[in-house]
Amino acid sequence: MPWLFAVLVVGYAMVVGGYAATVVSFALIYAVFVTGLNLFMGFAAQVSFGQNAFAAIGGYLSAVLTATYGWSPLPGMALGIVAAVLAAAIVGYPALRLKGHYLAMGTLAIGLITYEITVEWQSVTQGYMGISGIPPFGIGPYEVTSDRGQLILLSLVVAASLFAAARIRRSRFGRALSAVAGSEEAAVALGIDVARYKLAAFLLSAGFAALAGSLFVHVVGFVSPEVFGLHMVIVTFTMLYVGGIGTVVGPLVGALIVSLLPETFRAFKDYQDLAYGAALILLLIYAPRGLASLFSPRGRS
Amino acid sequence: MSLAVAAKTDASTAPAILAATGLSARYGHIHALHGVDLQIGEGELVAVLGPNGAGKSTLLRAIMGLSANDGEVCFRGDALPRRDPVAVASRGIVLVPEGRGLFSPMSVSDNLELGAYRLGDKAEFKRRRDRVLALFPRLKERLGQVAGSMSGGEQQMLAIGRALMAGPKLLLLDEPSLGLAPRVTEEILETLGLLNREGLAIVLVEQKAPLALELANRVYLLSLGRIVAELDPRDITSHDDLARHYFA
Numbered sequence: 001m002p003w004l005f006a007v008l009v010v011g012y013a014m015v016v017g018g019y020a021a022t023v024v025s026f027a028l029i030y031a032v033f034v035t036g037l038n039l040f041m042g043f044a045a046q047v048s049f050g051q052n053a054f055a056a057i058g059g060y061l062s063a064v065l066t067a068t069y070g071w072s073p074l075p076g077m078a079l080g081i082v083a084a085v086l087a088a089a090i091v092g093y094p095a096l097r098l099k100g101h102y103l104a105m106g107t108l109a110i111g112l113i114t115y116e117i118t119v120e121w122q123s124v125t126q127g128y129m130g131i132s133g134i135p136p137f138g139i140g141p142y143e144v145t146s147d148r149g150q151l152i153l154l155s156l157v158v159a160a161s162l163f164a165a166a167r168i169r170r171s172r173f174g175r176a177l178s179a180v181a182g183s184e185e186a187a188v189a190l191g192i193d194v195a196r197y198k199l200a201a202f203l204l205s206a207g208f209a210a211l212a213g214s215l216f217v218h219v220v221g222f223v224s225p226e227v228f229g230l231h232m233v234i235v236t237f238t239m240l241y242v243g244g245i246g247t248v249v250g251p252l253v254g255a256l257i258v259s260l261l262p263e264t265f266r267a268f269k270d271y272q273d274l275a276y277g278a279a280l281i282l283l284l285i286y287a288p289r290g291l292a293s294l295f296s297p298r299g300r301s
Numbered sequence: 302m303s304l305a306v307a308a309k310t311d312a313s314t315a316p317a318i319l320a321a322t323g324l325s326a327r328y329g330h331i332h333a334l335h336g337v338d339l340q341i342g343e344g345e346l347v348a349v350l351g352p353n354g355a356g357k358s359t360l361l362r363a364i365m366g367l368s369a370n371d372g373e374v375c376f377r378g379d380a381l382p383r384r385d386p387v388a389v390a391s392r393g394i395v396l397v398p399e400g401r402g403l404f405s406p407m408s409v410s411d412n413l414e415l416g417a418y419r420l421g422d423k424a425e426f427k428r429r430r431d432r433v434l435a436l437f438p439r440l441k442e443r444l445g446q447v448a449g450s451m452s453g454g455e456q457q458m459l460a461i462g463r464a465l466m467a468g469p470k471l472l473l474l475d476e477p478s479l480g481l482a483p484r485v486t487e488e489i490l491e492t493l494g495l496l497n498r499e500g501l502a503i504v505l506v507e508q509k510a511p512l513a514l515e516l517a518n519r520v521y522l523l524s525l526g527r528i529v530a531e532l533d534p535r536d537i538t539s540h541d542d543l544a545r546h547y548f549a
Contacts, residue, residue, distance in 0.1 A: 072347060172418075182404030189365055190467050191390035191419045285545045 001295040002249045006054035009256050014151050020107050027259035028154035031280045033090060034239045034251035035161045036208020039130040042246035043174060044201040045181030047100070050107035051209045053114035054084040058210025063131045067119035073137045084210030085203050089121065092202040095193065111233060118225040130224030139217040150219055156214065158252060166248045168204075176202055181246075221273050242283055244290020253291050317344045318471055318502045319364070319394075323372035326356075326363040333359040335526045337373065339505060341471065346497040348513035348534075349506045350521035357506040358399050360523065361473045364504075365389055365396045376471070391419065393470035397477065401460040405449030409440055412448050412459055416466030425468075433462040439476055454485030455484070471502045478509050490516055 013024035030263040033055060040046050061080035065071040095106045118125045125131065137144050137153065144153050168174045176197045188194050217223045235258065243254020274287040287294050320340040326334040334356045341347050349357050363370040366386045367490050382388045392395075403410050411467045413433060414523040417426050434441040437458040443451060448459055457477050464472060474493070478486040486509070497503050507513040514520065522530040 039384070083345040175411065175415060176418065178407055179404055179418070182407060183398075183402040184342075185367060186398055186402030186404070188367070188464070189390055189396040189402070190416055191395075193387050194417070216384055 002253045002292050006249075006252050006256060009260070010151060010155055014148055016146045017183070021151055022135075023259055023263055024256070025147070025150050025154055025219055026216075027255045028151070029159050029212050029219065030214065030236060030239060030259065031158045031252040031255035032111075032161050033212035033238050034243070034255055035165050036205040036212070036250050037236055037240055038245060038247075039165065039168065039177075039208070040201045040205040041240060042250070043169065043177040043181065044198055046096075046198060046201070046248075047104040047204070048107040048205070049104055050110035050114075051205060051236070052228045052230075052232045053111045054206035054209035055089055055213030055216070055232065056118055057084040057087055057213070059213030059217045060118060060125060061224050061227060062214040063134050063217045067131050067134045068124075068220075072140075073214075073218055074139055075136060077218075079138075080214045081207050081210040085214075086205045088201070088203050092206075096198050096202060105251030108233075108238075112231070115225055118228070125225070127154065129222060130222055132222045133219075134217050134221045134223065134238050136221065137215070146153055149278055154215065154219070157211070161211075162248055162252060167252075169248060173197065173200070226260050242280065242290060244287075244292030247290060247292040250290045250292035257291065303483070316343050317341060317375075317379055318345075319504075320375045321364065321372065322375075324360070324370060324374060325372050326359050326368045326370040328359075328368065334363055334370070334525055335369075337523075337526075337528055339521055341502055341529060342518075344406075344497070344502055345434070345506060345518045346493070346516055349504060349521045349522060349523055350508075350510050350513060350518035353508070354525075357523055357528040358475050359526075361398075361504065361506060363474050364473060365394065367396075378406045380516055385445040390467065393468065393472075394473065395464045395467045396467035396473040397460045397464045397475060399475040399479065401456050403448045403456055404461055405447070407448055408445055409448055409451070409459055411445040412463050413440075413466050416463035417468070420466075420468065426466075426510070429466050429468060433465050436465070436495070438463050443460045454481050454489070457481060457485075457489055461492070465496075468471055471504070471506045472496070473506075475506050476508060478507060478512060486512060 010024060010028070013020045033051070036049050037048070040048055040051070049132035058077070061075045061083055062073065065076035065079065066073055088279045091110050093108070095103065098106050119127055135143070136150075144150055175188070176192055179190075179192050180194050180197055184194050213228065216227065239258045240251060241252035241254070242257055243252065244250030261276055261279055262272065265272045265279075283291065321337060321339050324333065324334060324337040324339075333451070337360060341525075349360060351357050356508050359368060362368040364374055364381075364391045366382065366384050370383065376392050376394060381392065381394075387520045404415060409524075413430060417429060420426055420429075439455055440458055440462055443455065448456065451459065457498055461477065477493075481489070490512055493503060493505065497516070505513055505517065514537060517534050520532040520534050522532065522536070
């Protein structure tokens with residue numbers, strides 16, 4: 001059911017094109033980011049308010065390398081992901097000793113610091129002005145410029161991301177993450193190296209975030225600090241919880257719904273925010289474990 | 302149970318599997334354990350009794366390396382690393398924590414599998430699993446069930462079963478009877494007695510003294526973070542004896 005919904009939405013955007021295609025494209029990019037967030041927050045039950053930092057690293061590196069230095073998109077993207085994972089390793093090693101609220105605060109700081117850097121380091125990021133003229137994604141002479149081309153590319157990336165998440169979940173590593181999520185102390189007392197697996201989940205999550213950041217700048221052709229600001233944290237958290245934290249398909253469903261709902265409620269004009277808020281509250285009451293859980297027999301509670 | 306008592310080894314002559322000297326632990330500035338010395342013999346079942354807040358759980362956590370601690374813990378003659386529970390577990394010391402620490406949303410089967418996470422050998426895995434399911438037949442009926450949805454007794458059986466999957470040489474149990482009906486508690490403790498008679502060394506932390514006394518080779522009484530008495534359970538004939546030691 002959730003899969004059918006996703007296919008229908010993407011198919012509709014493909015046929016209609018234009019504005020709908022743009023909205024769905026953004027939703028798919030968010031789906032990649034939230035899939036990464038879900039590895040850390042859903043599978044391993046940790047908290048990070050700072051994954052936007054890694055999206056910013058991936059996005060800005062892609063932007064600077066392609067727009068300023070004339071690199072082609074793919075190596076720029078690859079370097080962005082590597083840099084983000086490295087940054088995640090450097091901050092994650094000490095930060096992941098924190099737990100609960102402290103981890104939340106620590107990661108929030110990472111996101112805020114990165115935001116400040118993108119604003120202040122004007123010689124490279126051009127501050128609030130942002131970087132424009134970023135080429136569309138492409139390999140060699142083939143560039144993805146059309147709405148439909150972008151939708152197809154993004155759908156493939158999302159499908160690959162979800163496939164990876166599903167594989168991770170079933171793997172030995174994934175089961176270790178479930179143990180960490182269940183009880184860190186019990187896991188440690190059974191000899192499961194909790195610290196190592198938490199860091200691994202954090203790095204993977206940062207990699208997905210950087211991929212999403214890079215995709216974003218190539219699809220839009222422009223980047224500014226606000227793109228990866230606090231708003232992104234709030235939106236992606238909403239997507240994760242609405243779609244279904246800890247499930248494989250949840251991030252995609254959540255990204256699509258949260259992106260599309262405000263568009264749907266445009267008809268209500270003044271009451272748009274109210275309707276949006278009410279819809280979220282109803283969702284959390286009747287599907288507290290997310291929409292994806294409604295369709296899995298085990299998730300129904 | 303009387304037969305079991307007769308079959309017990311003489312504790313004082315058994316070589317030590319675990320020896321702690323001057324073991325202290327603190328939470329922030331609050332000291333919960335003050336220089337505890339204790340010895341567990343090979344194949345021994347030692348009960349640690351004491352009132353609420355005596356430091357019983359802290360003692361187990363300190364042995365495991367889960368809390369900030371000072372002092373030395375030797376396992377079969379080798380000093381254990383401090384604050385590295387993964388390393389301690391890999392030596393063969395496994396803790397069944399207070400409140401069981403099950404992976405509640407996962408199935409019984411997955412919980413057992415995670416107990417043997419460090420084990421690569423498939424045949425050994427199957428052997429251990431068969432053994433656990435033979436010890437606790439109720440788990441066999443519930444392999445596919447979500448762990449958190451079982452009764453308290455079944456959850457405790459699973460917690461012990463999961464620990465056994467790790468192939469422990471020394472099993473640390475923190476109040477396995479907590480919140481369980483007397484009949485279930487008895488069933489679980491009988492199984493522990495059986496494991497002990499097969500040679501597994503066990504440290505059993507309990508508040509329900511009579512049950513623990515029936516099984517134990519030796520008893521430590523813990524009060525306010527110190528060991529106040531080391532007793533032979535056969536010498537404790539009445540509840541008054543124990544109470545006297547508690548408040549001595």
